[in-house]
Amino acid sequence: MKLNPLQRRRLANFRANRRALWSFRIFLVIFLVTLCAEFVANDKPLVVRYQDEFRFPVLSFYSEADFGGEFETEAEYHSPEVRCLIRTGGLEACLDDPEGVYRQAAETGAVDGTPVAAPGWMLWPPIPFSYDTINYDVASAPSAPDRVHWLGTDDQTRDVVARVIYGFRISVLFALVVAVISSAIGIAAGATQGYFGGWIDLTAQRLVEIWQNMPSLYIIIILSAMFTMSFWLLTLLIAFFSWTSLVHVVRAEFLRARNFEYVRAARALGVGDVTIMFRHLLPNAMVATLTLLPFIITGAIGGLAALDFLGLGLPASYPSLGELALQGKNRLNAPWLGFTAFFTFAIMLSLLVFIFEGVRDAFDPRKTFK
Template sequence: MALIKLGPLGQRRWRNFKKNRRAFWSLILFSLLFGLSLFAEFLANDKPILVQYRGEYYMPIRSFYSEQTFGGDFRTEAKYRDIEVKCLIRSGGLDACFDDPEAVYEDAADGVVDGEPIEKGWALWPPIPYSFNTPNDDIVGAAPSAPDRNHWLGTDDGSRDVLARVIYGFRLSVLFTLIVTVVASLIGIAAGAAMGYFGGWVDLFFQRMLEIWGGIPGLYVIIIMFAIFGRSFWLLVFLTVLFGWPALTGVVRAEFLRARNFEYVRAAKALGVSDSKIMFRHILPNAMVATLTLMPFIITGTIGGLATLDFLGYGLPSSAPSLGELTLQAKQNLQAPWLAFTAFFTFAIMLSLLVFVFEGVRDAFDPRKVFA
């Protein structure tokens, strides 16, 4: 049973989209990558996914557990990567873990310590045992370090795992872009529709407003607001939407100006159909092709804008995983080419997949294009 029941028009558009093989496979690949990034905590984390200790199960990845929970001395959160905590979990909380943790940890692998059987515990770790902000103090030499079996894409200048930061940064960039694009598009489409359909003083008012709005330096406003309120994800979303919504207004306005005098619009008005139904049920679907044509540029521009702000130091908080900050590190550490290659291929793959997908969506909404 289909989760979403499409009408005849929707089914035709979906068939056209699937026949565009590049767009269809780009959608599958991007959905797979984004779906995996949504579970980033289960892929890259410095905490175990599941711990079995003395017959009970714990999920450190979701809950707070102090070291005392596993037989330690401190009430602070357990540092699961420390050998003492690993020894306590595996050996069932033996006091000997504080004297010789490595030896006891190895002996406890067989369930026997000093000839005595123990209630052996275990911990299930993510494939990448580092979070985006976990420094690895065990690295030999100066950071950034080259890729190895522990860090598949190497580390940055803070000894943090690059692959973990890419996974978290990819998720954050896509979520930021989707939120900004959806909200800004809804506002821009509504404003453009009102301008083109009603014309007159409504169109005149919005035109003058857009002229004033376009003259405001958005980057300076973002810098000033961050200086006052501090850097935060939602503040950056709000400011980006505030200066990004006019992107679709012009093209939507033009389509509504062109279509408002068509015969079917006049017939609908003569039959007493409300203006809102005419605008969004009859005219807007015909304006979607021109609207979707600009969508790839808006999405890539939003991702590029976020990366630029992070590169300049005016983007997301410094504690957040940022692809733009990774690009800045690549610039500052030319002796570590893996940082530059990682940043380049991450942006190239992400932007290419999104552009291909929205090109397919645009063509699927275009009634003039029918794929064989």
């Protein structure tokens, strides 16, 4: 795609800000890893070779019966029985003595004189646990970091690294959706007020002031008691209380620029109000808008973490960084939980602030980097 001179200048300004550029690169790598979390941290193998066939449990459902077992429920790939069934090609003897049968098959190629099929194998992701996987082999909960669990386990013996990966993804996606919805509402409201002015501006400004001073936390607490919270319901609630922060700066920019000469010329040529607002005036308000955007995103992440910390956010089935912070508070004998939550939030929010600082400067015509 060919860039125009203005876009090239903005891109050059962003690249010239080394802190923003490196923050973007680091955040992009982390975010891409978390987007593919199912292939990085999962309690299902990526690939299984069973009886000369390749199967992909991470993408498809396979029951234990599909590997020669007894049950139609999904296979527990960590269990010794299922591992033995896959490795020996589905011998029923694995259900009685999985370790002994596999050892005999590996040494002699047969079990009690019965030749085994071609040996199977499983390719696991780097972290063989999902965010909700309970490791029953752990002696105590929470357990300290070791070779199996790099950051230890929480109070339910769930792997902390897996919960951080999934929690990072859901926090960032939540914040981005909140920012998009809030920006759309706030920019539209501020542009309408600033462009038309008069009684429209006065009436809308009073409504915005009333909405802005509503106790959002108490309303969310009341609604969480009335409804079962979900990702989209909580996203809409946070967004409906975040858009007002953009109204004032967008309104001020439109009030300042609505009587400029190029706007009058556009009106004289018969250009519609909507076209003037969003094609000619909105670019001038982008710097002020982008200045507040990192605060909306970081505020959304902090709001989600606070609600999860209080037990009023996402359901318990979701991986939550706020819930991890709560465990760090309640489990002072497990400092790895608190430190993990703190450094995850610190790194995530710092990178986002640095990135949007560079984006803001790139859109500012007064900023020029060498």
